[in-house]
Amino acid sequence: MLEKHADAKTTQPRAIPAQCDVVVIGGGPAGSAAATYLAQEGIDVVLLEKEQFPRPQVGESLIPHFWKFADRLGVSDQIKRENFVVKSGGIIAWKEKVYQLSFASFGYGDRPGLHVERDTFDDILLRHAVASGARVYEEVVVRKVIFRDGRRPVIAYADRRRDGFSRGEISCRYVIDASGYTAVLARQFNSRRVVTSDTKYLGLWGYYKDSLYLGGDRQSHPITAVHDTPPVTFISSFEDGWIWHIILRHRASVGLIINTDRIKGMGKADQEAYFRATCAQTPILQKLLEPAVFIEGSMGFRPDYSYYNDKVAGENFISIGDAAGFVDPIFSQGVQAALYNATMAAWAVKSSLARESQRARYFRMAANQISQFYSFARLMALGHFGQAGIDADKVKALMAGFPANELDLALVAAMTTDRSQYLHRIATDAGMAEKVDREFAGDRLLALDELEI
Ligand SMILES: Cc1cc2nc3c(=O)[nH]c(=O)nc-3n(C[C@H](O)[C@H](O)[C@H](O)COP(=O)(O)OP(=O)(O)OC[C@H]3O[C@@H](n4cnc5c(N)ncnc54)[C@H](O)[C@@H]3O)c2cc1C
Numbered sequence: 001m002l003e004k005h006a007d008a009k010t011t012q013p014r015a016i017p018a019q020c021d022v023v024v025i026g027g028g029p030a031g032s033a034a035a036t037y038l039a040q041e042g043i044d045v046v047l048l049e050k051e052q053f054p055r056p057q058v059g060e061s062l063i064p065h066f067w068k069f070a071d072r073l074g075v076s077d078q079i080k081r082e083n084f085v086v087k088s089g090g091i092i093a094w095k096e097k098v099y100q101l102s103f104a105s106f107g108y109g110d111r112p113g114l115h116v117e118r119d120t121f122d123d124i125l126l127r128h129a130v131a132s133g134a135r136v137y138e139e140v141v142v143r144k145v146i147f148r149d150g151r152r153p154v155i156a157y158a159d160r161r162r163d164g165f166s167r168g169e170i171s172c173r174y175v176i177d178a179s180g181y182t183a184v185l186a187r188q189f190n191s192r193r194v195v196t197s198d199t200k201y202l203g204l205w206g207y208y209k210d211s212l213y214l215g216g217d218r219q220s221h222p223i224t225a226v227h228d229t230p231p232v233t234f235i236s237s238f239e240d241g242w243i244w245h246i247i248l249r250h251r252a253s254v255g256l257i258i259n260t261d262r263i264k265g266m267g268k269a270d271q272e273a274y275f276r277a278t279c280a281q282t283p284i285l286q287k288l289l290e291p292a293v294f295i296e297g298s299m300g301f302r303p304d305y306s307y308y309n310d311k312v313a314g315e316n317f318i319s320i321g322d323a324a325g326f327v328d329p330i331f332s333q334g335v336q337a338a339l340y341n342a343t344m345a346a347w348a349v350k351s352s353l354a355r356e357s358q359r360a361r362y363f364r365m366a367a368n369q370i371s372q373f374y375s376f377a378r379l380m381a382l383g384h385f386g387q388a389g390i391d392a393d394k395v396k397a398l399m400a401g402f403p404a405n406e407l408d409l410a411l412v413a414a415m416t417t418d419r420s421q422y423l424h425r426i427a428t429d430a431g432m433a434e435k436v437d438r439e440f441a442g443d444r445l446l447a448l449d450e451l452e453i
Contacts, residue, residue, distance in 0.1 A: 016137055016159065016168060020046045022349055023155050023172045024134075025142045027053065029335050030321025031178030032125035033342035034349075036073050039133035041350055046170060048140040048157055050179075053126050054119035058205055058300055060246045060253050061087065061115055061233045061332040064108040065406060069339035075128045082124065085115040085249055086230050088216035091451065092416040093236040093284060098448040099416040100232070102216065105444040106409045113332075115231065115246050115253075137161075142184055145175055145317070153316055173316065174349045178342070180322040181302070183309065191311035194304045195378065195388045201241060201328065203302040204263070204275050205255030211292035212453075213247035220288060220453040223247060235330065237417075238282050242330060245285055251295065252288070254279055257305060257328060272299050287453050306382060308374055308389050313367035315360045318345045325374035328381040331413055337373055344369045372398040379426065380410060383419030396430040407432075412441045 022038055024031045027049035038045040070076040089102040103112055130136050139160045146154040152171040159166045177185040186192040194200075212220040215229040226247055234245040241258035256278060263271050279289055308325040312318065321338035348366035352359035372394045378386035379395060399407060411427060414420035415438065424436040434440055 016048075016140065016157070016170060017046065017135070018169070019152075019171045020044045020135070021172060021353065022046070022174045022176065023048065023153075023170060024176045024178055025145075025155070025184055026050070026177070026179040026182075026321075026323070027126045027129070027136060027138070028057065028122055028178060028180050028321060028338065029125055030180075030323070030338035030342050031176070032122070032129045033069065033073055033339050034176050034178060034320060034345050035129040035134035035136070036075075036125075036132045037342065037346035038349060039129065040074075041346075042133075043350065043353065045134045046172070047129060047134050047136045048142050048155070049126070049136065049138045050141045050182075052138045054123040057118035057122055058203070058253070058255070058302070059329060059332075059334050060118055060248060061244070062113055062335055063332050063409075064103050064111045064113050065336045066114075066339060067111045069336075069343065072343070073125075073128065074132075075125060078124050078128065079114075079121070082120060083227070084117075084121070085226050085247060087113040087115050088230040088232055089113070090233045090235060090413075090416075091214055091218070091448075093234075093451060094242075094417050095237050098451045100218065100446040100448060101413060101416065101444070102446075103409075106412075107405045108409075112230070113233075115233070115248050117248055142179065143167075144188060145177075145185060147316075174352065175317040176345050176349065177317065177319040177323045178321050178338075181326065183319065183323040185317060185319050186309045186311070186323060189311050191309050192307050193310055193389060195306040195308070195382065195386065200260045201257050201305040202260050202263075203255060203257050203300075203305055203329070204271060205253065205300045206272070206275060207295045207298040208252045208254060208289055208292040209250075209295055211245070211247065211252035211254075212288045212290070213252065214245070214284070214288065214453065218448070218451060218453070223250070223252070233332065234284065234288070236282055236284060238278070240278070243278070243282055243285060244329075245288055252292065254285070254289070257330070260303070268299070271301070275299065284451060284453060306378065306386070308371070308378070310389070312370050313348070313363040315363060318348060318363055318366060318370075320345045320370065324370050325377075327374060327377040327386075330381050330417065331377070331410075333377045333381070337377060340373055341370050368394065369398075376410075376423075379423040380414050380420060383417075383421060386419075387422055392426050392429070395426055399427065399430060399432070408435065408444075411435050412445050415441055415445060
């Protein structure tokens with residue numbers, strides 16, 4: 001049973017206003033963060049969210065970078081109070097090699113990664129937007145955005161709140177599309193570009209009760225020890241793609257990223273049978289799941305596992321988070337990207353409200369930063385076919401601006417798979433040759449002869 005977060009300020013204003021300064025579409029991490037930033041500046045912001053929160057969401061592994069955004073939003077204390085599972089790093093078994101990476105070696109000892117139940121985590125962020133002054137309406141679905149030259153954008157919505165169903169419109173000065181995979185604006189503009197290659201991937205995941213987990217000590221532990229011996233996120237390649245195991249407080253999230261062809265033509269039951277058989281056969285994972293029970297009905301599915309958006313922003317709109325791009329989640333960058341994008345969008349909107357004559361420039365600059373980030377993430381996670389739509393010079397500029405430990409962690413993490421050759425080439429071209437040398441990783445990347453649990 002999902003319950004609203006204890007801190008929640010659940011009262012929603014009844015009537016949706018006919019106008020406001022900014023409409024945010026979607027209340028995931030990207031939308032909640034953007035709405036919070038703007039509301040904290042005293043800007044009149046309305047957020048429309050399709051679901052009633054808390055709502056389920058995949059993507060439970062958070063890398064430590066998210067804390068700096070949580071601090072900026074003023075939500076770190078609420079997150080800490082929730083007592084999510086703290087993770088120490090990752091163990092990656094990739095094609096005959098096994099690596100261990102610990103966040104503490106990169107200066108993140110007191111700001112570790114987390115494994116979070118996303119329904120709860122996202123709910124904390126959304127309630128924080130409400131507490132910051134954003135007007136949030138759940139169960140309101142945005143149908144489309146009407147742009148007329150020189151006029152305010154109009155957002156057409158369907159209000160599905162409990163006491164009925166009605167349609168309405170709200171006009172605003174700026175729209176932030178944070179609708180995730182739905183990508184309301186990108187679909188409306190037909191600007192979503194799926195990264196294709198010989199191998200096209202999809203995500204398939206489910207949840208297990210009573211799974212063991214892999215600790216930072218490289219031993220398996222029962223889930224009851226999860227707050228005593230911090231886990232790692234376990235990643236393993238296998239013949240059809242790669243697999244994750246993320247231990248949460250009461251269950252384990254397990255997922256496959258596989259070649260689309262592998263389950264072509266399969267119905268739901270066959271997909272689940274394939275998923276469960278794969279989990280039962282993959283070394284290490286198999287042992288972690290030995291005492292575990294699959295939670296019936298918990299299967300999730302996501303096609304188009306990587307895409308980007310050719311039209312991230314215009315003069316009065318911007319897309320952020322999964323609405324702007326999505327990258328293979330192997331390095332757990334999705335939530336970080338959403339929070340980073342939100343910062344950029346809020347900056348562009350705030351600056352444009354203050355100086356409207358410059359708005360095209362502000363939105364262009366924010367879109368540029370957002371696209372750079374996804375280009376970097378694609379290069380890191382996808383290897384050669386991650387190059388679609390990237391501008392190498394912009395990626396270099398972005399990397400040069402990263403804090404040193406973030407860049408180090410990214411480049412060292414990329415060494416754990418065989419997909420980083422283009423990222424490393426760009427880093428070398430940018431004068432960071434020493435950083436892509438295995439010597440540079442030093443004892444921050446432990447190569448294990450074998451992993452036995
Ligand atoms: C298989 C898989 C594994 C992943 N693993 C990780 C991971 O380990 N770590 C990580 O950091 N990231 C991971 N991600 C990515 C991460 O989940 C996303 O990047 C993140 O949720 C993006 O946040 P967002 O706010 O952009 O979108 P979302 O979280 O999807 O939020 C969008 C919101 O918009 C709402 N919405 C949609 N359409 C409308 C509409 N028309 N009107 C109103 N509201 C609407 C939705 O209901 C939703 O609440 C993973 C993703 C997948 C698919």
